[in-house]
Amino acid sequence: MSIGVEALFTSALGLKFPWEVVKVELDTAKRRIDFEVACNAKQLPCPACGV
Numbered sequence: 001m002s003i004g005v006e007a008l009f010t011s012a013l014g015l016k017f018p019w020e021v022v023k024v025e026l027d028t029a030k031r032r033i034d035f036e037v038a039c040n041a042k043q044l045p046c047p048a049c050g051v
Contacts, residue, residue: 006021006022006024009024018041019038019040020037021035021036023035023036
């Protein structure tokens with residue numbers, strides 16, 4: 001089974017729909033991994049009241 005690196009990071013970070021990692025860049029010279037997270041929802045509920 002093959003899984004994309006974006007899906008791997010999405011899972012490793014515990015992100016759930018509508019959030020996902022959409023871009024991953026490895027910079028071995030700087031010893032870092034940069035990733036971009038995106039939200040695919042048109043609207044999100046208020047974290048305080050849920051509306």
